[in-house]
Amino acid sequence: MSTPTPTRDTPTAPAHVPHRLSARRFTRHFLEMVVAMAVGMVALHPVWTLALDAVGAPWLMSNPYTGALVMATDMTVAMSAWMRVRGHRWRPIAEMGAAMYLPFLVLFVPLALGLIGEGALLLWGHVLMLPAMAAAMLLRPAEYASC
Structure with a gap:
């Protein structure tokens, strides 16, 4: 006797299989995004340098405000790409981008009030990204702990 061939009307697997939430997967996912952010900073910084030199605006990289935004963009681009590879929807990607x-x-x-310097801006901006990312992840624990 032969096994019937599945058709559109006979599903081969349940439509929704619940995933077990895992702290290890959650942490691994967090660390993967941190690595992606570092890769983005290293890989995209030279692109910005070349592009800004080409348009006559290299000073934007040394300005603390635009420099920090460029760096956040580098990290966001790489992290967003990694999240898409991992199968995330656009909304969680946007939330994680906001955390950057x-x-x-x-x-x-x-900084504008003169209470901190440029070094503190960069240091604390990066340090505070980590809890901001964790907060974004905790908004949707199943999104990050089950993949």
């Missing part, structure tokens, strides 16, 4: 920019935007105020 928000610390810098908040720190622009004390």
Whole structure:
């Protein structure tokens, strides 16, 4: 006796299989995104340097405000690409992108008031990204702990 061939009307697997939430997967995913961000900074920084030199605006890289935004963009582009590879939808990618920019935007105020220097902006911007990312991930634990 032969096995019937599946058709559109006879599914071969259940439509939704619940995944077990895993702290290890959640942490691994977090670390993968941090690595992707570092790769983005290293790989895209020279592209910005060349492009800004070509248009006569190399000073934008040394300006603390635009420099921080360029760096956040480098990290966001690479991290977003990795998240798409991992199968994430656009909304969680946008939320994670916001986590890259928000610390810098908040720190622009004390920088403008002279309360912190450029080094502190970059240091604390990167440090605060990590809890901002974790917060974005905790908004959707199943999104990050089950893949």
